[in-house]
Amino acid sequence: MVRESFQEQLSQLRNDMLQMGNLVENAIDMTAAALEYQDLEMAEKVVVEDDNIDQLQLAIENRCFSLLALQQPMARDLRFIGTALKINTDLERMGDYARNISKIMLKIGSEPLIKPMVDLPRMAKLTRQMVSENLTAFVQQDRALALKAAGHDHEINKLYKNTFTELAALITRDTNTSTVTQSVYLMFIARYLERIGDHATNLSEWIIYMITGERLELGDMSTIVINQPEA
Amino acid sequence: MMNKRLKEKAGFGALAVLTFLAVVPVLAIIGYLVWQGWPALTWEFLTQPPRKFLTEGGIYPAIIGTLALTVGTIMVAMPLGIGTAIYLVEYAGENVFTKLIRIAIINLAGVPSVVYGLFGMGMFVLTLGLGRSLAVGALTLGILTLPIIISTAEEALLAVPDSYRYASLALGATKWQTVRRVVLPVALPAILTGTILGIGRAAGETAPIMFTAAVVYTPRLPDSIYDQVMALPYHLYAISTEVPNVSQHMAFGAALVLLAIVGAMNLVAVVIRTRMRLKRLR
Amino acid sequence: MGDKNKMETRNLNLYYKGFQALINVSFPVKENTVTALIGPSGCGKSTFLRTLNRMNDVIEGTRIKGEVLLDDENIYDAEVDPVVLRKQVGMVFQRPNPFPMSIYDNIAYGPRIHGRKNKDELNEIVEKSLQAAALWDEVKDRLHKSALGLSGGQQQRLVIARVLAVDPQVILMDEPASALDPISTAKLEDLIHQLKSSYTIVIVTHNMQQAARVSDFTGFFLNGEMIEYSVTNTMFTAPRIKQTEDYITGRFG
Numbered sequence: 001m002v003r004e005s006f007q008e009q010l011s012q013l014r015n016d017m018l019q020m021g022n023l024v025e026n027a028i029d030m031t032a033a034a035l036e037y038q039d040l041e042m043a044e045k046v047v048v049e050d051d052n053i054d055q056l057q058l059a060i061e062n063r064c065f066s067l068l069a070l071q072q073p074m075a076r077d078l079r080f081i082g083t084a085l086k087i088n089t090d091l092e093r094m095g096d097y098a099r100n101i102s103k104i105m106l107k108i109g110s111e112p113l114i115k116p117m118v119d120l121p122r123m124a125k126l127t128r129q130m131v132s133e134n135l136t137a138f139v140q141q142d143r144a145l146a147l148k149a150a151g152h153d154h155e156i157n158k159l160y161k162n163t164f165t166e167l168a169a170l171i172t173r174d175t176n177t178s179t180v181t182q183s184v185y186l187m188f189i190a191r192y193l194e195r196i197g198d199h200a201t202n203l204s205e206w207i208i209y210m211i212t213g214e215r216l217e218l219g220d221m222s223t224i225v226i227n228q229p230e231a
Numbered sequence: 232m233m234n235k236r237l238k239e240k241a242g243f244g245a246l247a248v249l250t251f252l253a254v255v256p257v258l259a260i261i262g263y264l265v266w267q268g269w270p271a272l273t274w275e276f277l278t279q280p281p282r283k284f285l286t287e288g289g290i291y292p293a294i295i296g297t298l299a300l301t302v303g304t305i306m307v308a309m310p311l312g313i314g315t316a317i318y319l320v321e322y323a324g325e326n327v328f329t330k331l332i333r334i335a336i337i338n339l340a341g342v343p344s345v346v347y348g349l350f351g352m353g354m355f356v357l358t359l360g361l362g363r364s365l366a367v368g369a370l371t372l373g374i375l376t377l378p379i380i381i382s383t384a385e386e387a388l389l390a391v392p393d394s395y396r397y398a399s400l401a402l403g404a405t406k407w408q409t410v411r412r413v414v415l416p417v418a419l420p421a422i423l424t425g426t427i428l429g430i431g432r433a434a435g436e437t438a439p440i441m442f443t444a445a446v447v448y449t450p451r452l453p454d455s456i457y458d459q460v461m462a463l464p465y466h467l468y469a470i471s472t473e474v475p476n477v478s479q480h481m482a483f484g485a486a487l488v489l490l491a492i493v494g495a496m497n498l499v500a501v502v503i504r505t506r507m508r509l510k511r512l513r
Numbered sequence: 514m515g516d517k518n519k520m521e522t523r524n525l526n527l528y529y530k531g532f533q534a535l536i537n538v539s540f541p542v543k544e545n546t547v548t549a550l551i552g553p554s555g556c557g558k559s560t561f562l563r564t565l566n567r568m569n570d571v572i573e574g575t576r577i578k579g580e581v582l583l584d585d586e587n588i589y590d591a592e593v594d595p596v597v598l599r600k601q602v603g604m605v606f607q608r609p610n611p612f613p614m615s616i617y618d619n620i621a622y623g624p625r626i627h628g629r630k631n632k633d634e635l636n637e638i639v640e641k642s643l644q645a646a647a648l649w650d651e652v653k654d655r656l657h658k659s660a661l662g663l664s665g666g667q668q669q670r671l672v673i674a675r676v677l678a679v680d681p682q683v684i685l686m687d688e689p690a691s692a693l694d695p696i697s698t699a700k701l702e703d704l705i706h707q708l709k710s711s712y713t714i715v716i717v718t719h720n721m722q723q724a725a726r727v728s729d730f731t732g733f734f735l736n737g738e739m740i741e742y743s744v745t746n747t748m749f750t751a752p753r754i755k756q757t758e759d760y761i762t763g764r765f766g
Contacts, residue, residue, distance in 0.1 A: 074762050075749060214751075394610035397571070402675065402679055
């Protein structure tokens with residue numbers, strides 16, 4: 001094996017990426033718990049720990065740029081570093097959404113919920129699963145698993161659509177201020193979770209590119225609510 | 232540490248002494264020649280034929296004879312030698328035939344000069360019936376010089392980087408165009424130097440011309456290549472061994488003139504070499 | 514970028530004494546493009562390059578099987594004169610090798626051996642070639658000075674000008690920048706880029722970044738075989754063959 005120092009730096013980058021993935025996975029996990037049990041402490045924790053994600057993002061970006069500048073990577077290495085740069089941004093955005101969701105949960109506080117928390121935690125868990133499967137695919141160079149991960153986005157979009165329609169109906173039925181406010185909050189949470197799902201789909205796309213060099217478009221446009229007439 | 236430095240100094244010292252010892256005889260010979268020969272060098276000595284059985288007069292015919300033999304040698308040996316070298320280096324490649332030629336050349340270089348003289352007499356004078364003459368002398372000296380010229384020319388050609396040949400061939404030049412326009416001009420200074428040095432050596436030879444071209448005495452200058460000539464080395468040989476009562480100064484004077492001719496030729500070689508080298512870099 | 518194959522080899526095998534240096538190489542060279550040949554030392558890329566203008570003929574003990582086509586004609590046919598061929602397929606070598614003559618005489622060398630004697634015509638060729646090689650401005654005041662006084666980078670461009678002066682269709686370059694400093698290399702690469710509109714260029718290089726920068730197509734050679742031929746962009750982002758990937762990512766041996 002030649003270029004040992006380069007290989008060493010690549011494996012450091014790989015470790016950083018895994019750590020980044022784990023942090024985001026955790027953040028989503030905690031967000032899911034915060035949603036499910038209205039656990040404000042957990043929500044607080046997500047907000048605080050997002051700083052770690054932001055810092056790691058910077059460190060990873062710096063590492064990628066110096067590798068590009070100093071080692072002139074080619075082929076597999078180039079795809080790996082390019083992928084790292086891209087999914088690093090996706091992961092950071094996912095972290096931000098988790099923080100935003102947690103902040104909303106903190107605003108809602110412990111006031112009673114207008115509807116039982118079922119779909120939203122379920123969405124959160126699905127996005128978590130996407131991240132987790134993608135990380136495994138990333139480590140094990142498993143194209144099939146990355147593809148499977150992207151498949152969950154379809155369900156997330158469906159849940160988003162349902163939640164949205166449900167909340168919209170609630171508002172029209174009950175125009176009481178607190179109901180409307182909470183509905184809008186929950187709509188935002190649903191929207192953020194849906195966005196996390198989209199970014200997780202991006203992870204799949206980039207990981208597949210990293211493994212094989214093929215460029216796939218995995219986004220399931222037909223199920224995205226923005227395109228729904230009633231939304 | 233100190234020891235090492237001392238050893239180094241001692242080593243260089245020893246080498247310097249050896250170099251000095253090598254130079255001493257050369258300087259001694261030249262010094263002695265000048266000292267003994269200078270008094271004989273008069274205008275008359277250089278421009279008059281000898282008189283009274285070589286004991287008086289000058290060496291003019293011998294100077295002219297040597298110069299004529301030298302020019303003849305150049306005319307024989309240069310085209311033949313350089314041509315052979317070009318063939319061997321540029322065209323022939325490595326095979327049994329060229330190996331044989333090379334072995335022959337090496338052996339030719341080892342043959343004593345007197346054998347060349349005998350060969351010249353047997354071959355040109357007797358068998359071909361050319362008689363003792365300037366032409367036969369030049370042929371004989373030419374053959375004598377040939378090995379030196381071939382091998383220096385070969386070396387000079389081999390020293391031309393192949394990159395020049397490739398560049399020329401890759402431009403669509405033929406082999407001959409490449410040799411004539413690129414390789415030869417580059418090799419020429421070295422070839423000329425080697426040739427002139429070899430011919431300078433030949434100009435001082437006695438044995439090869441003794442049987443083929445030179446006579447002890449003729450007041451005439453040659454008017455054709457079939458004439459016999461006087462020549463400095465042979466003249467020197469004659470007055471030192473065969474003729475009694477010759478002033479020592481006359482012998483050394485002739486020797487000094489011979490040395491000067493050879494020296495001048497070497498000087499020409501050096502000048503040609505440096506001028507061509509400078510020209511290439513300018 | 515032309516789709517026409519300016520040159521093409523078909524099942525080309527080259528033997529040097531007992532050794533097979535090229536094994537069944539089938540390789541296209543597209544017109545008005547730059548094709549780079551990469552691979553580790555001794556992989557046969559330079560040997561392959563020299564089959565394209567029959568410079569291997571110069572080396573004794575070389576034997577060839579297969580075809581090398583220039584405009585669909587086999588350049589190894591008996592009636593093809595290598596001397597005429599090399600006028601069409603020029604070559605630039607690894608080390609700059611200007612002749613020890615003036616700049617002018619270097620450029621005029623090719624036209625002269627091909628029979629041009631008219632002084633005005635030669636002047637024009639010299640100026641045009643030097644301009645095409647981006648060297649004219651640097652040397653126009655010293656045309657009759659020795660070419661050996663130029664810097665390495667200038668010498669290499671001079672050599673390219675010398676090739677251009679015989680008006681070739683294809684230019685082969687054998688690691689032309691390996692003896693040059695980075696700035697001279699950059700100038701040379703710019704030049705290659707400019708030349709490809711009028712010429713077809715094949716370049717052997719040890720420097721993969723250089724291959725990536727200058728070429729449109731890249732061929733990877735290993736142990737005398739052509740392992741992969743691709744559009745350069747594909748070659749360096751997502752090669753198809755594992756050996757190629759291992760080589761260009763530096764995981765060799």
